Amino acid sequence: MCKLVLNFVASVLLLLPVHSVFAQQAAKAHRISVLFGTTRSFNATRIETFRQSLRDLDYFEGKNVMIEYRYADGQLDLLPALASELVQLKVDVIVTSATSGVLAAKQATSTIPIVFTALGDPVGSGLVASLARPGGNVTGLSILATELSGKRLELLKEAFPKVTRVVMLWNPTSSGESLQFKETQAVAKALGVQLQSMEVRGANDFETGFQLAKKEGAQALLAVPSPVTKSNLKQILEFAAKNRLPAMYAAPEVVHAGGLMSYAPNYADQFRRAAIFVDKILKGAKPADLPVEQATKFEFVINLKTAKQIGLTIPPNVLARADKVLK
Numbered sequence: 001m002c003k004l005v006l007n008f009v010a011s012v013l014l015l016l017p018v019h020s021v022f023a024q025q026a027a028k029a030h031r032i033s034v035l036f037g038t039t040r041s042f043n044a045t046r047i048e049t050f051r052q053s054l055r056d057l058d059y060f061e062g063k064n065v066m067i068e069y070r071y072a073d074g075q076l077d078l079l080p081a082l083a084s085e086l087v088q089l090k091v092d093v094i095v096t097s098a099t100s101g102v103l104a105a106k107q108a109t110s111t112i113p114i115v116f117t118a119l120g121d122p123v124g125s126g127l128v129a130s131l132a133r134p135g136g137n138v139t140g141l142s143i144l145a146t147e148l149s150g151k152r153l154e155l156l157k158e159a160f161p162k163v164t165r166v167v168m169l170w171n172p173t174s175s176g177e178s179l180q181f182k183e184t185q186a187v188a189k190a191l192g193v194q195l196q197s198m199e200v201r202g203a204n205d206f207e208t209g210f211q212l213a214k215k216e217g218a219q220a221l222l223a224v225p226s227p228v229t230k231s232n233l234k235q236i237l238e239f240a241a242k243n244r245l246p247a248m249y250a251a252p253e254v255v256h257a258g259g260l261m262s263y264a265p266n267y268a269d270q271f272r273r274a275a276i277f278v279d280k281i282l283k284g285a286k287p288a289d290l291p292v293e294q295a296t297k298f299e300f301v302i303n304l305k306t307a308k309q310i311g312l313t314i315p316p317n318v319l320a321r322a323d324k325v326l327k
Helices: 002-028 040-056 076-088 099-108 145-159 175-191 203-215 233-242 252-256 267-282 304-309 316-321
Strands: 030-036 065-071 093-096 114-119 138-142 165-170 194-199 220-223 247-249 261-265 298-303 324-326
Touching (some): 030 099, 040 065, 040 267, 093 267, 099 175, 138 267, 145 175, 145 316, 165 175, 194 203, 203 233, 220 233, 252 298, 261 267, 298 304, 304 324
Parallel strands (some): 030 093, 165 194, 220 247, 247 261, 298 324
Antiparallel strands (some): 261 298
16 A cells, blocks of 8 residues: 555656646746737638747747637727726737827836837827937838828829729728828829818718718729728728729738739738737837838739729730739
8 A cells, every 4th residue: 555655756756847837837938929900711821820920939839838819800999998908917018000000008017018010100290209219108000001001002003094083992080091192192192183082980981981982083093001091901892892993902812802903011911020020029129120121022902803804904004014814
């Protein structure tokens, strides 16, 4: 009997170090959070790129890193509550995207590092002090959205020279989108195009906006990279198709979903690089000391199938400039 007891005690003692190791591993697991104003489905490919980049950096979800996902599904008023929820979970870093997400996160915490993946104008929006020295707890990757918005209008005009009235979908409550609208107005004037403003703060604004755009004779459509527009793609695509409008978008996902054209940064590259920021922060770097990086890769994508369906012809010179042509 004594021998059995001794064997049992020895077995327990052998198990204790193993349990201790697992406890230490659990304690070392970093907690990353993802906060987006758009939908889970829209971000699926981008998030998978981010996760793969983390794996390349030896962070494995469920092992040494945990990821908390939060999506507002286009309801931007939910972002502050979602950000506060992540702060209460004591995450190590918050990864977000648009100005609305960064603002919500920044209002919720001044200490937890925030990494943005695709901010339009971080300095102009007042979210960082400068690109070289961000200051505070925010840093990440810019997508030069202010300049790109004008470039999209130029490509749209080049593809359809006869277009003189373009409706632009944007959210006036976003400082980043307001800057984009002003820049696009200047480009429109230079191109001899009348830019028609369609303000969309939420899903309920689209129907009225579309009716007004049609009434005022819009000949083409331009959408800014906004959580509101990305979360209401079905309405936008149906309006463009029904009215046979040439349309330019700010994300290739929209073109794959049936949109005509997009000109945007390579978001896969943005999310890959965002993981590198996270890695540096988890290893002790401070956001204030990590310079904001700008997008370096851009893609012009055209959907010829959509063009054919709505009776549009893309000029050969424009097709030649495309990085991807969907047939």
